[in-house]
Amino acid sequence: MGLNDWLIALHLLSAFALAAAIVLFWVVIVVVRRTDLPEQVASAARLLPVGSVTVAAGSIGVIVFGIWLAIALDEVKVWDGWVLAAIVLWAISTEAGRRADPEFDPCVTRANELVAAGQTGPDAELAELARTRTGLLLHAVSTVAVLLILVDMIWKPGA
Amino acid sequence: MSDDTILFLHLAGGFLFVGGSIAAAVLRAAAMRRDRPSEIALLLRAVRPAVPLVGGGLVLAVVMGFWLADRLGYGLGAGWLSATFALLAWIAVVGSVAGRQDRHTRELAERLAADGDAPGAELSQRLRDPLNLALNASLLAAITAIVALMVWKPGA
Numbered sequence: 001m002g003l004n005d006w007l008i009a010l011h012l013l014s015a016f017a018l019a020a021a022i023v024l025f026w027v028v029i030v031v032v033r034r035t036d037l038p039e040q041v042a043s044a045a046r047l048l049p050v051g052s053v054t055v056a057a058g059s060i061g062v063i064v065f066g067i068w069l070a071i072a073l074d075e076v077k078v079w080d081g082w083v084l085a086a087i088v089l090w091a092i093s094t095e096a097g098r099r100a101d102p103e104f105d106p107c108v109t110r111a112n113e114l115v116a117a118g119q120t121g122p123d124a125e126l127a128e129l130a131r132t133r134t135g136l137l138l139h140a141v142s143t144v145a146v147l148l149i150l151v152d153m154i155w156k157p158g159a
Numbered sequence: 160m161s162d163d164t165i166l167f168l169h170l171a172g173g174f175l176f177v178g179g180s181i182a183a184a185v186l187r188a189a190a191m192r193r194d195r196p197s198e199i200a201l202l203l204r205a206v207r208p209a210v211p212l213v214g215g216g217l218v219l220a221v222v223m224g225f226w227l228a229d230r231l232g233y234g235l236g237a238g239w240l241s242a243t244f245a246l247l248a249w250i251a252v253v254g255s256v257a258g259r260q261d262r263h264t265r266e267l268a269e270r271l272a273a274d275g276d277a278p279g280a281e282l283s284q285r286l287r288d289p290l291n292l293a294l295n296a297s298l299l300a301a302i303t304a305i306v307a308l309m310v311w312k313p314g315a
Contacts, residue, residue, distance in 0.1 A: 023178035043198045154167045
């Protein structure tokens with residue numbers, strides 16, 4: 001197996017890691033939005049670091065091996081329209097995901113404070129914080145951008 | 160349908176299947192680290208939204224994979240494809256067995272949560288049942304192997 005085969009393999013494996021992290025974040029968001037109990041929010045939120053590590057590894061792997069591949073392959077150039085489009089979509093996805101994270105911080109902080117204070121009953125403020133529309137929207141933008149990257153990778157418009 | 164569309168649906172199915180499976184595994188592992196039945200029930204319940212992703216993704220990936228193999232002229236008897244089919248059969252059988260065990264564990268956690276939420280030995284044993292853990296680990300190993308077979312296509 002040549003270097004290019006390895007680059008494609010690592011590019012794809014990174015994409016799988018990215019997809020796994022996105023699904024995990026969606027699961028946590030769904031769980032957090034469905035409850036107003038501090039312990040349950042705090043419990044689900046403890047999964048976020050796993051998602052963050054996976055999404056970082058996947059995002060960095062996808063862009064690094066993708067650009068390396070574009071440089072290594074004779075028939076592809078980094079400045080090809082579909083490659084540039086993929087890079088822009090990757091940037092949108094990464095930034096939207098990065099901005100979604102702090103949107104859920106007040107909710108997690110509130111949940112942890114309530115748990116530390118021994119208040120385990122439903123909390124209206126916690127429920128409101130958990131249902132952040134901005135956080136949901138940013139994560140949705142990040143997911144759609146990744147889906148568009150897949151479309152771009154398959155059809156390679158302009159190639 | 161064009162080859163590109165079939166490939167897109169095959170890959171989208173694969174991403175959903177692998178993503179959902181890993182999310183489910185993370186939730187299952189996280190449940191093992193908790194003591195309170197309510198927390199365990201929450202995490203095991205959270206697996207449920209991932210189940211349609213895993214099932215739908217698997218069906219999409221397999222159906223489109225068959226179609227793609229036919230269109231691209233890959234022989235279905237090729238070693239890497241035969242190995243993939245064997246692993247998929249393993250996932251289907253073991254997944255249903257392990258899934259049923261995990262559902263019973265979740266139901267026990269929900270009963271205990273509703274009944275005072277005190278940690279119980281039976282729940283702890285079920286979460287750490289060596290057979291169930293081995294089955295779940297074998298599922299992850301099979302998924303990893305399928306991804307590797309699809310990426311490297313040994314012998315193709």
